[in-house]
Amino acid sequence: MKTKNISKPIITAKPRVNVVTLGCSKNTYDSEVLMGQLKGNAFNVVHEDQQLRSDDIIVINTCGFIDNAKQESIDTILQYSELKEQGKVGKVIVTGCLSERYKPELEAEITNVDNYFGTNDLQHLLHSVGANYKHELIGERLLTTPSHFAYFKIAEGCNRPCSFCAIPLMRGKHASTPMDQLVKNAESLAKNGTKELILIAQDLTYYGLDLYGKRNLDELLRRLSDVNGIEWIRLQYAYPSGFPMEILDVMNERDNICKYLDMPLQHISDNMLKSMRRGITKQKTIDLVNAIRDKVPNMALRTTLITGYPGETEQDFGEMLQWVEDTKFDRLGCFTYSHEEKTHAHSLIDDVPEQVKADRVDAVMEVQQGISFDKNQEKIGNTYKVLIDKKEGDHFIGRTQFDSPEVDNEVLIDATTQYATVGTFVNVKIDNAEDFDLYGQIVK
Helix, strand or coil: CCCCCCCCCCCCCCCCEEEEECCCHHHHHHHHHHHHHHHHCCCCEEECCCCCCCCCEEEEEECCCCHHHHHHHHHHHHHHHHHHHCCCCCEEEEEEHHHHHHHHHHHHHCCCCCEECCCCCHHHHHHHCCCCCCHHHCCCCCCCCCCCEEEEECEECCCCCCCCCCHHHHHCCCEECCHHHHHHHHHHHHHCCCCEEEEECCCHHHCCHHHHCCCCHHHHHHHHHCCCCCCEEEECCCCCCCCCCHHHHHHHHCCCEEEEEECCCECCCHHHHHHCCCCCCHHHHHHHHHHHHHHCCCCEEEEEEEECCCCCCHHHHHHHHHHHHHHCCCEEEEEECCCCCCCHHHHCCCCCCHHHHHHHHHHHHHHHHHHHHHHHHCCCCCEEEEEEEEEECCEEEEECCCCCCCCCCEEEEECCCCCCCCCCEEEEEEEEECCCEEEEEEEC
16 A cells, blocks of 8 residues: 655744844834844844844844934945845845935935835834734833843834924824833833833923823833832933923932933023024023922933034033033033934034034033043942943943943942842942942942
8 A cells, every 4th residue: 555745844944133223222122122023923033143144134223313323324234235245144124213214315325225114114024024013012022231121112203393303204203102001011021120111212201291181201100110120210311391390209209210310401502592492591401400400419410412503603612511510410421413404403504614513522521521520539438229230351330320321330340359140239339430430349
């Protein structure tokens, strides 16, 4: 009796997806959501793996905010498209802000990219690689940060009219994520070991206006603060105009809300603030900073400034430099103005030479370096709760509640004489300090 040969179905393994993230923490979050969806579709997904495979699908999540970021994104696309030509990777897909803003130009100039997608095209991107968007995975992410902290996006887009900013062109209008969903997301992260939530949005303080008809960040903070396992909640990207002072009450009430506020102020000269369409004056800005510090005396204030905005005179800049010196921000970043197409400021003449812009940044940061040194010297002898982020060389490296990862000060602990576990909190007594680093010993 003859038996039939029954051929087994050929199962082809899915290609690996290698995600490359450029730009800000909002992009980091978006990449993590994408990776969570891919993993839910049984894809092997990695983040920025340098050991490339010939069948890798490269997904580049781009930034299109200012000139330097755009150039980095373009260079990265060119790099991987060349690797595709050489047969070292399989497909190249581009997503994020740059392709949202410049898709036709990119398609015309870099033709061997397989697909270009914008900031709101997640479902289409997934379908292009043979994956389905799974609604049951909403809130699920594959963290690219250490598991003990996570960027936590509470809203997308922006309704602010700032003249220099292209974010609304790339991210659209403000859209708050419902509060119940955010609490559920936070609970999921906490169960997986996340201890610190870093709240991000284009403007945190606008949260809730579109969904609940009022600014509702204070209620959200209380609900997130109640999530078991979350020991720190940090606020980034607060807008000064219409600042909801009630969130400061919550900071004072809840021990797990960091006494930290990132509030980009951009400038202080009334001429500049008016042209930038910031909706606030010099005096109101000064009053707001004073009111915040009065309400939360140990608050660490971080701000961001722009030099070389169109029409910025030596007097305007001098006013800003003096204000930085007088205000003594705890943390400060400074950037040169970037002339962005389709923004309101693009109709103005970009009349400050690039070298002058750069020199002004240097001048601001030199003043801030001195301020930071003095503030750090005052910390010597004090003991702080520190979250250990990593071990590097002979040091464990952590942060106090007054510092965000990657952009702020760090606490260094001698790993040759002391031991700490990454992702845990320890108490550290500061015994030395430099401009942007603190050194200390773990104490019981």
